[in-house]
Amino acid sequence: FGTNGNHSIQLKQVLKKPLITSFYGFDAAIADSTTYLELFNTADKITVLSNDMKNDMLALGCPEENIIIHHLGVDLDKFSYTQRYVNPNEKAIFLCVGRFVEKKGITYAIKAFSRLLIEYKNVELRIIGDGRMKKEIEDLIFRLKLQKNVILLGSYTHTGIIDEMHRSHIFLLPSITAENGDKEGTPTVLMEAQATGMPVLSTYHAGIPEVVINGKTGYLVEEKNIDSLYEKMKYLVEQPKIWNKLGKNGRNHIKENYNISNQVEKLEYIYKDVIK
Template sequence: MANEIKKSLLVTLDFPPNNVGGVATFYYNVCKNLPPDKIVVLAPDHPDANNFDQKQHFTIIRKKLLNQFPQKMPAGLGGIIKIAATVRWLSLIKNLNEIVKTHQIKLIQVGQVLPIGTLALVLKKRLKIPYIFYAHGLDILLPQKFMRKKTILKNIIKESSGIVANSHFTKDELLKLGANNGQVTVVYPGANIKNHHVADSEIAALIKKHQLENKKILLTVGRLVERKGHDVVIKSLPAIIKKIPNITYLIVGDGPRKTQLVNLVHQLRLGHYVQFVDRVANSILPAYYQLADVFIMPSRRINGYDVEGFGIVFIEANLFGKPVIGGRSGGVGEAIVDGQTGILVNPTSEEEVSRSVIKLLTDPALAERLGLQGMERALRDFDWQTQTKKIKDLLS
């Protein structure tokens, strides 16, 4: 007989509807796949939270958490804010004590190793409540730049009852910080969209909207940040255009690098070949994947710590039978099986990027084979039920 799942409290700064990014979606899907009477979530308050929370089968408690101070403060308020932060910490610890006792919590799930992991350490000492935490890559790499944070991180790792890593890459980084091999469980993200049939009318509407008749479509979906490599794809386009003059590069997403990327497109006179599409809802995203001929995101490591921990978008593109091209860095090599579901490239090499795009767009049989193999793997290995089973085992 399997061990019963312990009732746990997930404390996280990222949870819908506050945030619908990869981390928030990951935690939401984990909670949806746990028995509703075995999970309670503590997440930041949000104007739309009540409407969202009422639709869920599990309990969600909303409080102002540690990240909900102003990002920019008027001069002279720094000391007041520091005092307020201390009060907030003490208040949050008190709230956690009450939640643990009221809901008979047996284990804490830590959504952010810093700062939430520090609270879990306190609770473990005070109430003898064990905790596990999740690691996604950047969250354990960035603190290592600062001696104090690195020391705290190592203590959190040492005292944890288990760690969930989003890839073997992330697991290896944890081992370097002192984690034990048996302490870390790799749980890949499940796909955030379904590979449902996309109606011909939806595709036709996108083709008309973006003027894509008789075009070969190159697609990237993701935040416009430096590590994603949009700039490398843009710089590789002139070489691609020489071989495939009817190509269009669709960039779906928003973020801080948009202005720089738009300027780069203008500098290279590629306005006719590149289109920026604001972030789209998950309900519309399948049509963009279906429309694409090749998905590309040559992610690279920035400043030693900013890296792609996994790359669920590659799995999502594979779900629609699309071949993918990704940067050989971080955990991307686990999302893409090189030569089987897509192609891994040197993420800083415009020549490798252009050569790989041309190869897939001029060899339909190869593109179809990689896409179909990717679809089979995505359906087999990356559904939420399969991945969440590993977390259930950890919570038992």
Template sequence: MTPANKTVLVYRNELLPISETFIKEQILALKDWRAVLVGRRLLHQLTLDDLDVRVVDPQRTIADRLFWKVGKLVGIMPPAAARALRSEGARLVHAHFATDALDAWPIARALGLPLLVTLHGYDVNTHREWWEAGNGGARMRLYPRRLLRLAIQPQVRFLAVSEALRQRAIEFGIPANKIDVSHIGIDTSRFVPGGLPMAQRPPRVLFVGRLVEKKGCRYLIDAMAKVQREIPTAELVVVGDGPLRQELNTLAWTSGVRATFRGALSSTEVKRELDGSRIFCLPSITASNGDAEGFGLVLLEAQASGVPVVTSALGGATEGIREGVTGFSFAEKNVEALARILIGLLNDDNILAQMAECGAAYVATEFDVVRCTTRLELQYDAICCGPAL
């Protein structure tokens, strides 16, 4: 079989949020498979000019909108949209996030194709009761039930971005024999060590992430209050935006923590911040609704950039670092342990320099996006060309 007739439809409802550059990079890293990115709406946040994009638009008439809305519930799609996608000659539909898989399933059924679903985190971490109570919106009340019905379909398989997330998916009710682990990886040609040598950098701790409960930034602020009492020159830089920004800003001020809130930054600007920091910290927690970090690709970006990491992220803390070699993990919400690790690292330039060197090599070997995507293509081959599911 040649690459020309190995086509996958990569599905996401909205194309594409700026936080999902990893989907674009995974598509660009495909070698043996041709990808067509399919969705229902263009967001105009990420440049998609270098991708093959198809927008399945149900908004042209009232009848289209009604057909699509009803069709999603019963697993069918408008015939015109099915004909347009059938012309691509695809062998597989690959949906990102289980929430979107419910909309990708009618496409897979209409085209008679297997469906592969990558689970990223909130889609199976969030408690079923939270969805069923309508907290995700009225239309998502039945999401857990519909997902589990989808999971038993013989044409459907799942990928989890970490082993920890795979275990969460099993607890959610997805059959264990239908879930494999597939790390996403990062572009290690973009994230490389740079900036001043570690010993010449200010004692700066960097956080990058959405300012929401599960990212745990408040625990880092609490820890930095202890760090700055021991190391008065230590500083915290927070990159990201979200509903908790003002609350966190106030917490830092009332705690006397010197913290700079940069807001949301581009990937290039984040790299610049990494090049000026001694430590990257992702103090993720399990949120009150059960949501938790699936992996935390920013951990890989930091290590690839030569910045040691400290994290409590689900998946990332056990699978995304080499403990004591490229970074350290700690139990979520354990402010004392976090402060102790940060103080120890900021006081030891030698261990920081050693970790910086090991981190870049570790990510290049284990998590380069090309290597990870090559393994993904083997999974594509197994689904389409191997034994029947």
């Protein structure tokens, strides 16, 4: 993380070894123009997750020639492709996975879902996660009378999350920029959901538009826009025939651009190139 990079500057100078620092999201979002100035002038390379994060680094004063975009990756062997369909009288299941913190936008997901439920009774929102906003989220569900259709599942193991993904139809993560400036990098759960063949609904936020291709692997809406979020949720419920097209495109997109085997090789090349 960028914060650890700051602590490694003196170590680089003592050991006379190259320093590569990788940024992942919050470490870039919390910074101002002075936070990493010494690091940018000392590190041999800075890796970032997306073009959006690259722009953040440039705005903070990092020389462009020192920045390398390097994607996270997922192990596709752990995520089998599953075709999505819903039988008559079965519920269409939305799945949201994330810590209960502001930037995950979970309250916006719940509010948009409450509007959807007015028109479609055969839908369900399942949420995996926990965190400091739990009571606020519970209170919102109670206030909107959604207890029967919004299910808080708590914390799950990674295997449990994958199993839940395979049981669900549409993945939902309406991420936002928090009031303190905190934001996502490129959420791994969006890669994992697409790896299983699930269509995704998310936001134009941070590096997400590079992970989710709007109109091809899922849909994106503006941050905090409950109306647009509801409209896309409604569209996906009404058009189950497009789920598998979006899902296949998503699986291929992750295979081509976020495959962990390829990303490890690329990272090895970055390190070897710096130390040669």
